Amino acid sequence: MPTAASSPVDVLIADDDPLVRAGLAVMLGGAPDLRVVAEAGDGAEAVRLARQHRPDVVLMDIRMPVMDGLAATEELRAMSDAPEVLVLTTFDADAYVLRALRAGAAGFALKDTPPPEIVSAIRRVAEGQPVLSPAVTQRLIDRVVSAQDHTGRRRAAEERLAVLSDRERAVALGIGQGKSNAEISGTLFLGVSTVKTYVSSILTKLGLNNRVQIALLVHDSGEVENHG
Template sequence: MIRVLIADDQPLVRRGLALILSPDPDVEVVGEAGDGAEAVDLAGRLRPDVVVMDIRMPVLDGVRATAGLARVCPESRVPALSTFDMDEYVVAALRAGAHGFLPKDVSPEELIAAVRTVHTGEAVVAPSLLTRLISTYVRAPDPRSRRADTTALPDGLTPRELEIWRLLARGLDNAEIARDLDISVSTVKNHITGIFGTLGVRDRAQAVIAAYERGLVEAERRIT
């Protein structure tokens, strides 16, 4: 049974999320919080497996609440919810320890799948969307620079791991990376595990953030 806590400041949204999740026989909604402070408090008492966390909330927003959960209830995994006009909050949530993010208009099937995914220890990330968000908001090198500063890259990565890390950061999933490099998906997974260990990151989301911050890939600025 996956114990889920829902945190959103809108009662209608909380009720809707609960109605989507509760019918699943493997999910138990153990509580609902109306702000980030209440979410941290309830998580400390209820010890949920997953906290579905809205980013924009009063009293304590979802970013700070996620950071608080990492201290109070580190076993709880947090998929963040956001509208796409607040991309910067999503990136901040990933840095604070969220295990991925979902749009507010996610389908019921996608929400349930996401809860199951984070419960197994994986991140809920749409690779192409993650790349768009991070390329807009994460600190990146001057677009005029032609190559990444290799001195900023961590020691210990093999040339193949560096190549896979770059493709991962550009939004390719494991199957696409495997096709691009003509290797098996299982080989890609093994390399990604090694990349995570060398970088000291927890999941795909943090690996992509690290790629932009270290200059492995450059940001493509959004045209408005």
Template sequence: MSDRISVVIADDQRMVRAGLRMVVETEPDMRVVGEASDGVEAVALARRTRPDVVLMDIAMPRKDGLSATRELLATPGAPRVIMLTTFDTDENLYNALRAGASGFLLKVSSPEHLITGIRVVAAGEALLDPAVTTRVIAAFAGSPGPPANDELASLTPRETEVLRLLARGLSNAEIAATLVLGDATVKTHVARILMKLNLRDRVQAVVYAYESGLVRAGGPPSGN
């Protein structure tokens, strides 16, 4: 079936790869198109097979998962990446977001959570709790630099307002209620923001908002 979600599994432990493959291939709408045992193999395999999603271990030999993700996502048409780790630390999560990952899962996550996560990320959404995302970015962004004026200037005042609220962890429905807009209108604004700023998803928009200085940790959004 050509419409199945194609998945690459990258992990240096053979048993982990076998377990992940077994979980993924029990789903009729998914297929594993290859396995890699390190970051170098993962990048080459993903470029060759062009999967929808890569399950990427953080700690791997030759090239770690973060470096592999950055390299892979620097090319056009790159897959979405779910970062896998044994340790649930803010630093791991932040580094995964900075590398461009669309999701973050513990290796001890349930099979149901993994499958749901693959579907969510393949559909273009982000596999992260907004509250956790904003907490982590606020903690690690430090003192943000000056706003990227050229890029931010491309946003309309309403789009800028939506980005500020998105960066505070609000869902589309909460943004709609705050700004007295329809859900469809907010979705359109978010889509335009991602397009104008050349961002993959709303998680990357949150990272951008903090690191550009549009939103500052522990205070009101800049420019208010």
């Protein structure tokens, strides 16, 4: 979280319901370290305003006209100096949520989440921390990934993970199992700073944005089931 001397976290709100946008803006206005810099009513406007205002975090509704939140998330995460994206949804097991996470969203919050928790989630994603528990990740996968495409997805995930060294794969597995860097450090007898270095290397080699995407890829490959 920014200190008093640092710049506030700039937030863009994207939701097609003006009442939701207004409520979020009022709520975030009460947090001294957060600043709403723009509001968008659809995904295309969110992308345009993000390019203009360069927010740190975008609160992204999924179902919007013109361009939905999924397509907007993909465009935002492809930008240089991309903002973090926190998905807002009414359901915690929505196929669109999982696709947004695969596109690089840092996590999601339910729209009925208590205001202090949404504020906390924004602060965490601004710091580069994913807002998604391993249990929720697994539930999303179980609920929305069909058995029909599972074989193809598993094969593709295995091929992507094949570029990692044995130690990197072990760290990736730990992330897939929901372990923190400290927990992975204890399991693999490595320093926490060394684990962080491996995580950075994994992200670079796989072309991913965050730990959530690593966890999803490891789940897709079947590694978590094999080591369960």
